[in-house]
Amino acid sequence: MAISRKPLDVDNYSALDGGTGTAIPGYYSRVHLNDIINNFIVGYIGDDKILTKVPRYEVAFWAQRSVQEFSYDIFHAEKNIEVELSSTLQLSLPSDYVNFVKIASVDNEGNHRTIQNSKNSKATKSVAQDQDFKYIYDQDGNLTFSEISETASRFQKSKVDLQKKTFENYFDDNNEDTYITRYGSEPERQNSNGTYLLDIEAGKIYFDSVFSEGDLISIQYISDGLGDNGNFDNVLVPKLAEDAVYANMLYNLSKIRPSAAGAAALYKKEAAAKMRNAKLRLSNIKLEELTQVLRGKSKWIKH
Numbered sequence: 001m002a003i004s005r006k007p008l009d010v011d012n013y014s015a016l017d018g019g020t021g022t023a024i025p026g027y028y029s030r031v032h033l034n035d036i037i038n039n040f041i042v043g044y045i046g047d048d049k050i051l052t053k054v055p056r057y058e059v060a061f062w063a064q065r066s067v068q069e070f071s072y073d074i075f076h077a078e079k080n081i082e083v084e085l086s087s088t089l090q091l092s093l094p095s096d097y098v099n100f101v102k103i104a105s106v107d108n109e110g111n112h113r114t115i116q117n118s119k120n121s122k123a124t125k126s127v128a129q130d131q132d133f134k135y136i137y138d139q140d141g142n143l144t145f146s147e148i149s150e151t152a153s154r155f156q157k158s159k160v161d162l163q164k165k166t167f168e169n170y171f172d173d174n175n176e177d178t179y180i181t182r183y184g185s186e187p188e189r190q191n192s193n194g195t196y197l198l199d200i201e202a203g204k205i206y207f208d209s210v211f212s213e214g215d216l217i218s219i220q221y222i223s224d225g226l227g228d229n230g231n232f233d234n235v236l237v238p239k240l241a242e243d244a245v246y247a248n249m250l251y252n253l254s255k256i257r258p259s260a261a262g263a264a265a266l267y268k269k270e271a272a273a274k275m276r277n278a279k280l281r282l283s284n285i286k287l288e289e290l291t292q293v294l295r296g297k298s299k300w301i302k303h
Contacts, residue, residue: 067245068224105193
């Protein structure tokens with residue numbers, strides 16, 4: 001194995017880790033998007049190369065598109081942020097949010113307790129109406145809407161009493177509703193972790209009244225990797241997938257140019273193969289962890 005640097009070089013780490021540098025541990029495994037663009041121009045564009053003349057802005061465009069597509073399926077660019085709830089029991093979605101992976105509350109021991117999405121409530125827009133129930137329009141003739149819908153407002157207020165009644169019935173054997181509560185209700189409604197209502201259009205998450213001001217919420221979500229693309233030095237790509245990004249850029253740039261379009265099919269196959277390799281490299285499957293999980297599956301459970 002070739003070693004080109006000291007594993008714990010003091011100049012490579014910040015003062016927080018006892019070093020003298022400004023590097024952040026873990027960043028060496030990634031490369032800046034600016035470096036990818038520069039390397040692609042040097043390696044693939046010029047006289048006697050695959051692409052003879054391509055402007056830098058076009059290379060940058062396809063580099064960003066590659067980062068976006070790879071973030072969803074290959075990079076596993078999942079971010080996790082922790083936010084404290086205000087008295088409104090609402091949270092704004094992160095600016096680079098694409099889709100959520102898991103929303104959980106953080107208990108006193110630091111464990112994440114998964115919060116279920118409400119299946120019986122849906123995000124709605126509340127049309128503003130006057131005292132005669134007529135729609136209200138602004139001066140431009142556009143329909144106006146309330147800041148928060150009545151559906152979300154009622155969702156946040158009515159959950160505690162319902163959940164309290166459910167758990168009282170569960171443990172009360174003399175209650176005629178006990179059988180329905182224990183065996184007839186849905187499992188997602190039998191946990192004490194609470195529920196939330198996601199409003200993508202408003203960019204809000206509403207939590208029911210199981211929660212209170214000051215509770216910690218962890219939002220694990222998928223980003224497209226371009227949340228800070230104003231500076232490409234802040235857009236990072238795993239080095240294990242760097243070659244796949246080059247191959248994807250080459251295919252997309254060659255297929256729209258007559259001089260290189262003849263080999264576009266070959267470049268497409270090469271890009272697909274390297275994307276598969278990158279996905280395997282970044283899958284992060286550890287044999288020891290998998291073995292430990294399978295050990296639990298082999299236990300005999302007596303009924």
